[in-house]
Each structure stands twice: as structure tokens, then as C-alpha cells.
Amino acid sequence: MAKKKRTYPVRLVKENYSYTVEQIADLFGIDVATVRRWIKDEGLERIPKTRPFLVHSSALRAFLQKKKAKRKKSCQPHEVFCFKCQAPRTPKNGTGKIKKQPNGSLLFQAQCATCKGKINKAVKGKDWSEKHPLAAYLHNATKQHNGKHSPHRKCQLQGGDQLCLNLTPQTSA
Numbered sequence: 001m002a003k004k005k006r007t008y009p010v011r012l013v014k015e016n017y018s019y020t021v022e023q024i025a026d027l028f029g030i031d032v033a034t035v036r037r038w039i040k041d042e043g044l045e046r047i048p049k050t051r052p053f054l055v056h057s058s059a060l061r062a063f064l065q066k067k068k069a070k071r072k073k074s075c076q077p078h079e080v081f082c083f084k085c086q087a088p089r090t091p092k093n094g095t096g097k098i099k100k101q102p103n104g105s106l107l108f109q110a111q112c113a114t115c116k117g118k119i120n121k122a123v124k125g126k127d128w129s130e131k132h133p134l135a136a137y138l139h140n141a142t143k144q145h146n147g148k149h150s151p152h153r154k155c156q157l158q159g160g161d162q163l164c165l166n167l168t169p170q171t172s173a
């Protein structure tokens with residue numbers, strides 16, 4: 001089962017309320033340990049000198065909003081997270097490859113435009129097409145192997161597992 005990204009709707013947080021760690025965990029259906037980690041490692045502010053810890057709703061909201069913004073930043077469709085830069089980066093033009101994984105999903109691999117390090121990002125097969133923002137960075141993006149000159153659905157290249165840009169979800173014609 002693929003790991004689903006959790007969301008923490010800020011609207012669930014009550015106005016002007018002091019939450020216990022357990023209440024926050026209940027609110028989002030998460031582990032108490034996760035909330036403790038937010039406090040310990042991720043900068044969620046607790047009300048000073050409370051034990052058990054209490055977190056004011058304003059601090060919780062601010063924390064969740066920041067978390068959301070951060071995640072948004074790492075999820076731009078045309079960007080790939082670079083572990084070397086520790087930031088979302090644009091791939092270097094012409095360095096992208098798309099590989100089919102044994103489990104059927106696709107892996108986009110390229111060079112980070114900033115540090116030239118290797119970056120990669122999983123792409124769902126059904127999300128992939130020549131219109132995908134990352135398709136513009138493929139090494140063959142400007143060549144004829146883009147499906148425009150050929151009706152191929154799927155083409156094997158020299159590498160063996162390179163997929164044609166024209167790979168689209170199978171639909172019954």
C-alpha cells in the first residue's frame with residue numbers, strides 16, 4: 001500500500017483552546033508520538049511550563065500552516081526535491097529520463113540544475129504524458145521521439161527501459 005500523504009486541516013483547530021498532546025493526536029487521527037515529535041523536533045510551541053504539555057490553538061494553527069506551506073514548496077509539479085541542495089530544484093534541461101519501475105510506477109531521473117547532483121521523483125503512470133511539466137526536461141524532449149511523428153504508444157530506446165514521451169494511459173479507442 002502506498003503511503004498516503006497526510007493532511008492536517010487547520011479548520012479543525014478550535015479558537016482559543018489549549019490542547020493536550022492526546023487531543024491533537026485525536027483531532028487528526030495520528031499517533032501521540034507524532035505530536036510529541038512536532039513539539040520536540042519540529043518547532044510546535046507548547047505553552048511554557050505545562051506538564052503534561054499543552055499547546056495553544058494559535059500555536060497549533062501557525063505550525064500547521066507553516067507545515068503546509070513547506071510541503072507545497074516541495075511539491076511543485078515541475079520540480080524535484082534535491083537531497084544535496086535540500087531544496088526543491090528544477091531539473092537541468094535535457095538530462096531527464098523516465099524509467100519504469102518493477103511495480104509499474106515511473107521514476108523521473110535527472111540532474112539538479114543547481115548542483116548537478118542526481119535527483120529523482122516518482123510519477124504515477126496515469127499522470128505521465130508529454131504534457132507533464134517534467135517531460136520538458138527529458139533528454140529527447142526536442143527530438144522526433146515525442147510521438148508527434150509516430151503513432152507509437154510506447155517505444156523502447158537503447159537503454160531498454162526508456163519510455164516514449166507519448167506514453168499515455170491506455171484508453172479503449
Ligand SMILES: [Zn+2]
Binds near residue numbers: 082089112115116
Ligand atoms: Zn541540487
